[in-house]
Amino acid sequence: xxxxxxxxxVVGGLQHLRTYGQxxxxxxxxxxxxxxxxxxxxxxxxxxxxxxxVGLWIMFAHLDDLKGFTLHEVALLYGSASLAxxxxxxxxxSVERIGTYIRTGRLDQMMTKPxxxxxxxxxxxxxxxxxxxxxxxxxxxxxxxxxxxxxxxxVVVAVSMLISGGLVFFGLFVGFSCIQFWTTDATEFANxxxxxxxxVTQYPLNIFPREVLVGxxxxxxxxxVNWYPCLYLLGRSDPSGMPYALQFASPVAGVLTMAxxxxxxxxxxxxxxxxxx
Amino acid sequence: xxxxxxxxxxxxxxALIEVQDLERTFDVRxxxxxxxxxxREQVVAVHDLTFSVRPGEMVGYIGPNxxxxxxxxxxxxxxxxxxxxxxxxxxLDPSRNRVELTRRIGVVFGQRSTLWWDLPLIDSFExxxxxYRIPPARYRExxxxxxxxxxxxxxxxxxVRQLSLGQRMRGDITAALLHDPEVLYLDEPTIGLDVVSKGxxxxxxxxxxxxxxxTLMLTTHDLQDIEALCERVxxxxxxxxxxxxxxxxxxxxxxxxxxxxxxxxxxAPPIDVPGAEVRRVEGPRQWLSFPSDASAAPIxxxxxxxxxxxxLSIQEPDIEDVIRDLYSRGAQA
Numbered sequence: 001x002x003x004x005x006x007x008x009x010v011v012g013g014l015q016h017l018r019t020y021g022q023x024x025x026x027x028x029x030x031x032x033x034x035x036x037x038x039x040x041x042x043x044x045x046x047x048x049x050x051x052x053x054v055g056l057w058i059m060f061a062h063l064d065d066l067k068g069f070t071l072h073e074v075a076l077l078y079g080s081a082s083l084a085x086x087x088x089x090x091x092x093x094s095v096e097r098i099g100t101y102i103r104t105g106r107l108d109q110m111m112t113k114p115x116x117x118x119x120x121x122x123x124x125x126x127x128x129x130x131x132x133x134x135x136x137x138x139x140x141x142x143x144x145x146x147x148x149x150x151x152x153x154x155v156v157v158a159v160s161m162l163i164s165g166g167l168v169f170f171g172l173f174v175g176f177s178c179i180q181f182w183t184t185d186a187t188e189f190a191n192x193x194x195x196x197x198x199x200v201t202q203y204p205l206n207i208f209p210r211e212v213l214v215g216x217x218x219x220x221x222x223x224x225v226n227w228y229p230c231l232y233l234l235g236r237s238d239p240s241g242m243p244y245a246l247q248f249a250s251p252v253a254g255v256l257t258m259a260x261x262x263x264x265x266x267x268x269x270x271x272x273x274x275x276x277x
Numbered sequence: 278x279x280x281x282x283x284x285x286x287x288x289x290x291x292a293l294i295e296v297q298d299l300e301r302t303f304d305v306r307x308x309x310x311x312x313x314x315x316x317r318e319q320v321v322a323v324h325d326l327t328f329s330v331r332p333g334e335m336v337g338y339i340g341p342n343x344x345x346x347x348x349x350x351x352x353x354x355x356x357x358x359x360x361x362x363x364x365x366x367x368x369l370d371p372s373r374n375r376v377e378l379t380r381r382i383g384v385v386f387g388q389r390s391t392l393w394w395d396l397p398l399i400d401s402f403e404x405x406x407x408x409y410r411i412p413p414a415r416y417r418e419x420x421x422x423x424x425x426x427x428x429x430x431x432x433x434x435x436x437v438r439q440l441s442l443g444q445r446m447r448g449d450i451t452a453a454l455l456h457d458p459e460v461l462y463l464d465e466p467t468i469g470l471d472v473v474s475k476g477x478x479x480x481x482x483x484x485x486x487x488x489x490x491x492t493l494m495l496t497t498h499d500l501q502d503i504e505a506l507c508e509r510v511x512x513x514x515x516x517x518x519x520x521x522x523x524x525x526x527x528x529x530x531x532x533x534x535x536x537x538x539x540x541x542x543x544x545a546p547p548i549d550v551p552g553a554e555v556r557r558v559e560g561p562r563q564w565l566s567f568p569s570d571a572s573a574a575p576i577x578x579x580x581x582x583x584x585x586x587x588x589l590s591i592q593e594p595d596i597e598d599v600i601r602d603l604y605s606r607g608a609q610a
Contacts, residue, residue: 022404026393026400026403026404030395030396030397030400104389105386105389106389108351109384109386109389111375111379112354112356112379112382112384112391113405113409114376114408115408116376273355273357274358275304
């Protein structure tokens with residue numbers, strides 16, 4: 001019984017994923033009707049996000065290290081966080097627009113379709129414009145990886161870091177976007193946590209007081225996106241003296257954040273159907 | 278509330294839509310002047326609403342703005358949870374089985390398109406095929422048929438934002454019907470359409486109902502929509518049903534009037550003919566009102582024989598007037 005139930009859930013999940021892919025593909029096709037605009041947007045996006053890293057580079061022209069971290073170590077932190085953000089942003093960035101969907105009645109329309117609301121919202125207006133960030137982040141990350149002393153376990157940690165980081169950002173995006181179910185326009189407030197959290201992770205977290213690090217671990221868990229796993233990849237002990245086990249805890253943090261976000265989403269939808277606004 | 282003889286029994290078996298003592302209240306926060314805190318107020322959008330619809334019926338659901346029409350539709354589609362009473366569509370509780378119900382119903386919101394604005398029309402249809410997992414053969418058959426009847430063949434590759442209002446509406450209706458729903462809810466389907474488009478749309482809905490026995494429930498301000506399509510009308514005002522029966526019965530209840538507009542060759546004192554009353558005079562033009570159930574022919578003949586008439590036209594009663602009339606009578610009684 002339990003097996004068939006799980007099987008059903010998996011099949012259902014895969015079908016939703018397929019529907020997501022089909023909706024996303026339509027949007028890519030639509031964007032491709034204007035190829036020049038598409039390419040320019042992607043390049044522009046890459047250049048703008050690239051400036052972030054140029055900033056770090058310039059900073060290192062005047063410093064030898066940042067709180068004990070060298071340029072290529074910071075590049076690893078920056079690259080991995082940026083990559084995770086780009087993945088999450090590309091996959092589900094549209095969820096930020098939930099307030100607009102509520103105001104325009106689009107959400108009502110979506111509720112009359114046989115596909116879970118979250119799948120529809122995330123796939124709507126899917127854009128590869130963020131491909132720019134993705135490319136830029138991949139290059140920085142790839143470059144920084146050449147300085148890592150690889151072992152099989154480190155490869156596993158690196159791969160799981162990117163997936164878990166994506167999940168953490170997925171959770172933060174969805175969770176904080178849900179505020180809009182209660183107050184219509186809270187995008188800026190949500191951005192402070194999502195994009196704000198992403199910006200913070202571009203630096204070694206030991207530049208912050210320990211209390212901030214604790215907050216970034218247990219409240220807004222962005223430290224799991226790159227900080228803890230990168231410490232392991234770099235073979236460093238935690239400068240803030242946090243437990244060693246945290247360096248392997250990213251998948252747990254990713255799954256928990258996402259699960260929490262899905263719960264918030266469900267109560268958001270329930271609030272919407274019980275108040276209609 | 279209604280005493281109409283052909284009111285439908287809400288508890289009859291085999292009903293497709295069943296609404297019983299339905300209630301919906303909203304908590305509204307209002308800013309009170311001179312106070313910092315907002316007061317909470319309960320607004321009743323729908324209450325004591327009871328009706329049922331049999332498969333294949335075409336029902337006009339009408340009422341003034343703010344009467345609770347869209348709140349009802351939202352509860353019937355599961356977008357909104359009722360605060361009281363019971364609602365069942367196709368044997369399902371809409372808010373609890375919303376996703377399951379979406380496969381059995383089609384919804385068209387006249388003012389807002391369900392189509393993807395930037396994508397070619399055909400892309401929206403293909404996407405819906407995948408969302409509903411419509412078997413390819415069935416999809417093809419439905420699409421071909423709707424495209425032909427609704428004359429959408431040339432628009433398939435046009436982005437939705439470039440379509441005219443009428444084309445978009447036909448696209449929306451096609452989109453709502455591809456998965457063979459048992460019920461089609463239409464919210465103001467003809468709003469903003471020209472006469473030809475309106476006529477074609479009504480014709481299509483009639484044939485849909487005749488051929489597939491699709492149940493239609495439409496909200497509209499256009500009395501002609503109702504006249505062309507619905508054998509049954511439910512009037513809602515202040516959140517509750519004030520009339521449920523035939524359209525003719527509604528006219529009789531409302532005691533509404535039609536208006537004969539007469540353009541005389543020269544200015545004249547108010548026209549005096551039996552059975553009609555002058556409401557307004559403006560130069561050579563005069564407005565005469567007469568009961569809706571009376572024939573216009575003798576009045577027109579009387580006017581034409583006694584005056585030099587340049588032109589004549591008859592204005593049908595506005596549905597809003599009928600309802601307003603009906604309701605003010607209800608309030609007096």
